[in-house]
Amino acid sequence: MAATSTASADELAKFEAVADTWWDPSGPFRPLHKFNPARIRFMRDHLMRHFGLDEASSTPFAGLSLLDIGCGGGLITEPMARLGFNVTGIDAAQKNISVAQVHAERSDLDISYETATPEDLLLRNRKFDVVLTLEVVEHVADLNAFLNAAGSLVAPGGTLIAATLNRTFKSLALAKIGAEYILRWLPRGTHDWRKFVKPSELAADIRAAGLKVSEISGLSYDLMNDTWKISRDLDVNYIVSATKDLKR
DSSP, rough: OOOOOOOOOOHHHHHHHGGGTTTTSOOOOOOOOHHHHHHHHHHHHHHHHHHHHOOOOTTTTTOOEEETTTTTTTHHHHHHTTTTTTEEEESHHHHHHHHHHHHHHTOOOEEEEEEOOOHHTTTOOOOOOOOOOOOSGEEEEEEEEHHHHHHHEEEEEEEEEEEEOOOOOOHIIIIIIIIISOOOOOOOOSOOOGOOOOOOHHHHHHHHHEEEEEEEEEEEETTTTTEEEEEOOOEEEEEEEOOTTTOO
């Protein structure tokens, strides 16, 4: 039986059009390359605490499984694999998966990639210790259904981490108008501000999916130093972590 998909055909077309540039640090995905170090530090530190792991290890997450939903060209799956996770990356855009597979092979990394949606994996009763959905929820067709599917893929005792854009006038000015039309960090039309998600909305849907929100942090840009950092400012970019009870 085919799964009902929360993927948006229009959004997929946007990313298919620029899929060949995923690994170009000066290309359309430049913002992801710039704030990846901050995102990875947040996830590593949070997950180390959650699973009670040894900080001295270079591969602290060995033996744990991780799913990256909307993995794109693999900008997060690769560093997560280097940290020891058994990584699966899925994306509804086949061209993105092709790019990710080629880059992983060249990097000598064993990552399982598949053109699929979370609903597809649910039909196979898959479960993962960690599920990531980073800069994805603002592009899906049905937020509630998407998060319900993502939450259902988290194993008991596991963690869901989501990152997205807040729907504020500040994000309209900076993440939409500024990033796409003034600084030209992103191709015009990459985002629809109306689909940005407030932290309260994201948290409510995550709770409805059966998880407990444990942390919400901002991701802020330092213009003077051209760097990103984790902060308390949720007005534009933010990241949420949530856990599933062991009994579920």
